[in-house]
Amino acid sequence: MRQGLGTQLRHLIDLLDGAVSAAYEEAGIDYRPRYTPVMRALEGGEPRTVSQIAEAAGITQPAATQTVTLMMKQGLLEASPGVRDARQKIVRLSAQGEALLPQLRLCWQATRAAADSLDRDMPYPLSDALAEAIAALQTQSFGARIRAARATTKSKKETS
Known part of the structure; x- marks a missing residue:
């Protein structure tokens, strides 16, 4: 029996992330x-809002918020209140995050x-295939x- 798409994708992510984590x-x-x-x-040095990070990274805002929070706890990022809106976080790499970039770039090249x-x-x-799937899902979710x-299944049942 062939596994469902979600199961296959989760398994693929486990295989990829596990290897990258080990590296x-x-x-x-x-x-x-x-x-x-x-x-x-953030590697260019320009501070960004969480929304800007999400957009640049191609991830959802909630995912960006969670990841930024984890990275701040680990000391990789710093945040300050926005100039126009103090509720908005302006995020940048910390000195620790900046110092880690050369090692990360080597890992990213290998990956x-x-x-x-x-x-x-x-x-x-x-x-x-992934790029095409993402594009197709942006056209129709x-x-x-x-x-x-x-709706198709329902109408087939009604006509049977």
């Missing part, structure tokens, strides 16, 4: 793979090379697709 550990870095989109969004290797071993590059499938 950070082997490099002597106390760092989680989920931090990378935030680090990448990119490993991802390229995986793409070459497949009949259709996984990175292309998975929720809309579920609702349409439900």
